[in-house]
Ligand SMILES: C[C@@H](O)[C@H](N)C(=O)O
């Protein structure tokens with residue numbers, strides 16, 4: 564099926580937190596996110612890839628100005644889980660291609676990643692849904708990444724003139 | 729802000745592919761997804777966590793019956809990238825909580841992960857958008873995971889009776 568990317572979005576002031584080496588067992592994610600929920604911290608992206616040898620890394624983003632309370636909340640979770648480490652980066656931004664019918668995302672990912680590749684922008688994290696592909700990039704590159712998405716999906720054009728992918 | 733989970737979704741017959749140890753440089757994601765796009769393979773989830781020492785793991789899911797052509801496409805990408813390895817699992821399913829206004833997802837993640845934890849279901853991958861939290865679980869656990877989501881978000885009730893989180 565065809566899909567149409569209808570827009571692009573940017574969240575400029577994110578911070579990324581990663582809990583490394585989380586035991587890959589039921590309840591571990593809950594331990595982390597219950598502590599965060601207790602502090603009423605607003606989480607944006609959550610990314611976890613498959614575990615390796617019984618451990619997984621869980622990353623998530625929060626508004627940059629919520630980094631410190633997040634690190635405090637995560638520190639206690641990490642300790643009680645026996646996770647390996649907690650890292651963070653406050654120089655990141657989320658950029659997204661937003662679709663109208665992106666149930667098949669392959670063409671969108673291909674085109675979006677080509678554009679970012681040609682602009683020399685490194686993709687730090689990827690997360691997707693049927694209507695959205697989001698990448699985390701460094702903040703200095705975020706505006707360029709947004710411009711790239713506008714260009715590769717012809718978003719400055721009228722919707723009827725836009726190609727579908 | 730409050731948010732409402734309006735529904736749950738399940739994609740029962742997924743297969744997960746992971747390219748391990750991808751060089752964490754611009755163009756690497758494009759190399760993988762261009763090969764997949766060339767084969768017209770429909771990709772569902774794409775998950776990448778932050779890299780470590782110059783390498784990152786990229787996972788994605790496809791319909792289970794597209795696994796073999798996907799492995800063929802990825803094999804050549806992996807080789808040209810000098811990635812470490814390619815792994816896969818065809819015994820997985822995607823289960824999601826779908827929201828109406830989930831711009832702040834913390835309460836949803838907390839509640840969803842609590843339910844899965846109490847049911848003893850292991851979360852293999854996590855990906856999110858403003859309107860959705862999706863987890864990859866083993867296929868035998870998928871129906872239970874779906875039931876859990878219905879229960880923790882009271883999805884059998886009329887919308888006006890549902891709590892918001
Ligand atoms: C790693 C973490 O997601 C774990 N598998 C859990 O289910 O909580």
Ligand SMILES: C[C@@H](O)[C@H](N)C(=O)O
Pocket residue numbers: 684685686687750751752753754755756757758776784786
């Ligand atoms: C790992 C991969 O995402 C790489 N960082 C890229 O930009 O393509």
